[in-house]
Amino acid sequence: MMTDLRGFHFAQASDPQRISLYLMSRGWVPREEQGGTLWISHDESYEVLVPGNRGMRGYESHIRNLFKTLSAAEGRSESQISLEVSIADADVQYVCTAPEADPGTTPIEEGVQAFESLRQWVLSGAVAESAGQVRLVQPARKPTRALEFMRNVRLGPTFEGSYILTVYIPIPPKIGQTELSLDHPQINVLRQPFERRVSLKLMAATRGAIDAADEVIQRREGIEAFTRRAGEGVNANLCEALSGFASRGGGESRIDFSWALSRPVERTDPIRLNRDHMVILRQAAQEMRAAEPEDDVTVVGAVVRLHREGASGPGEVSIAGIIEDGTNERLRRVWLELAEEAYSRATRAHQDGATVSVAGSLVRRGNRYYLQNPSGFAVLPDPP
Structure with a gap:
């Protein structure tokens, strides 16, 4: 956490474009001058020069004087004005x-x-x-x-x-x-x-x-x-x-x-x-x-449970691992049903302790997550 907020806001507020936006919003009137723009308050009681760029010699000192003038014109603190200018855009x-x-x-x-x-x-x-x-x-x-x-x-x-x-x-x-x-x-x-x-x-x-x-x-x-x-x-x-x-x-x-x-x-x-x-x-x-299911997720992890009624046919698999959705990764245990051939590969992966990957649509029922319409089930190679 930053402790010098005024320093932070001054760095942002010293940008000529932000200062010009702020002055425009307050009714100041611009007039082109050599080296920058002269802004005149709506009642013509105050005027400030906004330099054209930060490379001007003594730029920081000049901007601090500008904020002093704004503080006097508005009857508010320089820190308040600096904050508002820093977020002008x-x-x-x-x-x-x-x-x-x-x-x-x-x-x-x-x-x-x-x-x-x-x-x-x-x-x-x-x-x-x-x-x-x-x-x-x-x-x-x-x-x-x-x-x-x-x-x-x-x-x-x-x-x-x-x-x-x-x-x-x-x-x-x-x-x-x-x-x-x-x-x-x-x-x-x-x-x-x-x-x-x-x-x-x-x-x-x-x-x-x-x-x-x-x-x-x-x-x-x-x-x-x-x-x-x-x-x-x-x-x-x-x-x-x-x-x-x-x-x-x-x-x-x-x-x-x-x-x-x-x-x-x-x-x-x-x-x-x-x-x-x-x-x-x-x-x-x-x-x-x-x-409503969450589409296009990929589950990567280990097969931790297998179940089917007979010696052949499809079966239910539970994978504990990471759900990847393109922006986030979440640890979950996910249940899904695989066709016979994919179920056999999942059984071998479970025996070998291998990592598997499968895509589908994620839906939550009670405290469990299920992967609907699973596709692309694969056993991933061991890392080198």
């Missing part, structure tokens, strides 16, 4: 996990869980926005566009005030942008760049999942409260990610959305998750996975 999601720990800290196991859940949460939004169909369980092999998007997403520093995680999604500015206009988050969604549409999808899907959980709690509804919101991006992957923000013995979790100044939208209210929500979300994810 990005949508930022703040996830407050509220652990039962000293401010700014979290138990290590809960911290690992929260960061992995954060990744899965953002990925669920990217997949929901790029996938061509609505599904209760997202495909194991994620769309290329979603994976490319994830390579550009950045983690920011954590904050005190419980334990706050930050995600930065860079947002492309409008081409030829000379002024900023405020939009409602849901207006002209299709005209927005993919990165902004992912942020909007995350917000809509998360609100939908919490609304569904409230209906289950207050009206005693079933899984239908979630499945009818699948078109909003509510699915098992999203619900699992949200439930991972819970802390043992902690308080209410919260998700805040901050929108890039390059494409400003109306202010949105934070989303709050309590412990009852977390329990319902986890149960809903299990039921959705049971209702």
Whole structure:
């Protein structure tokens, strides 16, 4: 965890383009000058020069003086302004996990869980926005566009005030942008760049999942409260990610959305998750996975059990190993039925202690995982 947040934000906020976006959003008027752009406040009481590049001699000192001027003009601290400038070209999601720990800290196991859940949460939004169909369980092999998007997403520093995680999604500015206009988050969604549409999808899907959980709690509804919101991006992957923000013995979790100044939208209210929500979300994810198989997974591991009724014919096999789905690897014990020839090879692999591989669609029934439509069963060679 970084301890000098102001230093971090100053490094980001000293970018001329971010400063210009911020000044534009505050109504300052630009005028081209030698070596940079002179910005004049709307009441003409203040002016600041934004250098054209970071290579200017004394650039850092010049920028610090610029922030002092902004602080005087706005009556706010330099650190507050620096923070807002540093995220001028990005949508930022703040996830407050509220652990039962000293401010700014979290138990290590809960911290690992929260960061992995954060990744899965953002990925669920990217997949929901790029996938061509609505599904209760997202495909194991994620769309290329979603994976490319994830390579550009950045983690920011954590904050005190419980334990706050930050995600930065860079947002492309409008081409030829000379002024900023405020939009409602849901207006002209299709005209927005993919990165902004992912942020909007995350917000809509998360609100939908919490609304569904409230209906289950207050009206005693079933899984239908979630499945009818699948078109909003509510699915098992999203619900699992949200439930991972819970802390043992902690308080209410919260998700805040901050929108890039390059494409400003109306202010949105934070989303709050309590412990009852977390329990319902986890149960809903299990039921959705049971209702819809997870396609295109590969199981790699050891044959640990075999069973068939007679001396020949198909038989049931249990494999303990890793489930590979293109983005994650999970340890599971999986049950499947193999045709006679493949079952015989599985028997030999079990006797020899060999590793096997098989592909199919994963479905959960109760506490067991089953692989449907198995194909490509193979005994893998020993490593050299």
